[in-house]
Amino acid sequence: MTRWRATRWRAPVQQEPSRGRRRRSWVRCRERWNTPEVNFGRPTRRRIGVALTAGLLLAACSGGSDDAGPEDPTTTTAATTTTVALDNDLRLNQIQVVGTHNSFHVAAPPEERALLEALAPGQVAERTYTHPSLTTQLDEEKVRQLELDVFADAKGGLYADPALRRQAGLPPLIDEIPELAEPGTKVLHEQDVDYHSVCPSLVSCLTELKKWSDANPDHVPVAVNIQFKDGPLIFAVPDQAKPEKWTTAAMDALDTEITSVFPAERIVTPDDVRGDRATLEEAVLDDGWPTLGESRGKVLFLMINAEPYRSLYLAGHPDLNGRVLFTNAAPGQPDAAYLGIDDPVANNEKIADLVAKNYVVRTRADEPDVEARTGETARRDAALASGAQWVSTDYPGPRGAKDQYGTDYLVELPGSVAARCNPVTAPDDCDDTTVEP
Structure with missing residues (x-):
């Protein structure tokens, strides 16, 4: 098991469909059968699913060789029937999707870039990526994970008059985006x-996402990564805005903004996953995540930050009771369920081990102005092969980096599907084309 995990990422992921999934599945099923993951505690619906899975694993492991087992001629079914079966059996953590890093980001105009380059040489190159609207990312680029950087703005107007814009002599931003004067997370x-930004406020971003979700009710769950920001600039910009500090009360307000757009039944929350278990981590490790059928048409929210933001968010909500976001918590913490691990090359085996235990992981296929400029794909391939459920990029297909850098670099799943069977956690008979038909 360890050996194939350590080497899988080196294979070019784009060379589907020959992933050798049957051989790896034999190793996986044999290991699962001999680990505590297969247990038969109280007969909840999820435990019944685990028990059925265990029976299938035992049957699969009882014959054949390490190389392959005989193909079952009865497995060919109509796509609709297969999708229904997937919805009943495949879980949220057993799929993989591509997402965008800083999904809201639009590069500054030339006048502002010139000022920033003079102020901090070399910094502009890392900020030249531009994303289209969230709707275009979801529709045309088949993105199923978004990332939003959020700033508290309880009174409104804190970010309505950017210093660099004033220095560049550009028209007042508030005239262009009156929404910036209103209270609420920016x-x-x-x-x-x-x-x-393609959407200047959290509510406007989520409203656009919900509109798309309403029009596409069968989509796999869309993850929204939230990064709390409240620090000073690293540049010596005069008259810069002083961000409002994130507090537990401000995070309460953020939760309220989220639920003002998405009703509870459209969000996968920590409470949903925990059920009646003592902790969220216990539920994830023993019961697993909701099925695809239970989570289609829904969203879930993940915190990128670790401390001190994790503790602020947990205050008054032990184990995330009543909270919307899943925190970025280390294994062994009661709220551990999701981890952000940026480097899939250095942490390839670690990611594979975590997802095999039922944690969910977001990793990054590239850094701004690095892989896209050179066309190097090793990091991308490592990310896709690691088993991380969400692979984040600045250059999703079909857009990629061609217009900006002239390279063929892009990140998409084989077959250009919106979601596929997870290469580490999905069962052997999972069909990529039916995960999101």
Whole structure:
């Protein structure tokens, strides 16, 4: 098991469909059968699913060789029937999707870029990526994970007059985006210098996502990564805005903003996953995640930050009771369920081990101005092969980096599907084309 995990990422992932899934499945099923993951505690619906899975694993492991087992001629069914079976059996953590890093980001205009380059040489190159609208990302680029950087703005107007824009002599931003004057969480990368966004507020971003979700009710769950920001700029910009500090009360307000757009039945929450278990981690490790059928048409929210934001969010809500976001918590913590691990090359085996235990992971296929400029794909291939459920990029297909850098670099799943069977956790008979038909 360890050996194939350590080497899988080196294989070019784009060379589907020959993934050798049957051989790896034999190793996986044999290991699962001999681990505590297969247990038969109280007869909840999820435990019944685990028990059925265990029976199938035992049957699968009882014959054949390490190389392959005989193909079952009865497995060919209509796509609809297969999708129904997937919905009943495949779980949220057994799929993989591509997402975008800083999904809101729009590069600054030339006037502002010139000022920033003079102020901090070399910094502009890392901020030149631009995403289209969230709807275009979801529709045309088949993105199923978004990332939003959020700034508290309880009174409104805190980020409505960026310093770099004033220095560049551009028209007042408030005239262009009156919404910035209103109270509520704002979405931008950095105050004053890198603030252009396809959706300026959290509510506007989520409203656009919900509109798309309403029109596409069978989509796999869309993950929204939230990064709390409240620090000073790393640049010596005069008259810069001083961000409002995130507090537990401000995070309460953020939860309220989320639920003002998405009703509870459209969100996969920590309470949903925990059920009647003592802790969220216990539920994840022993019961697993909701099925695909239970989570289609829904969203879930994940916290990118670790401390001190995790503790602020947990205050008054032990084990995330009543909270919307899943925290970024280390294994062994009661709220551990999701981890953000940026580097899939250095942490390939670690990611594979975590997802095999039922944790969910977000990793990054590239860094701005690195892989896209050179066309190097080793990190991308490592990310896709690691088993991370969400692979984040600045260059999703079919857009990629061709227009910006002239390279063929892009990140998409084999077959250009919106979601596929997870290469580490999905069962052997999972069909990529039916995960999101």
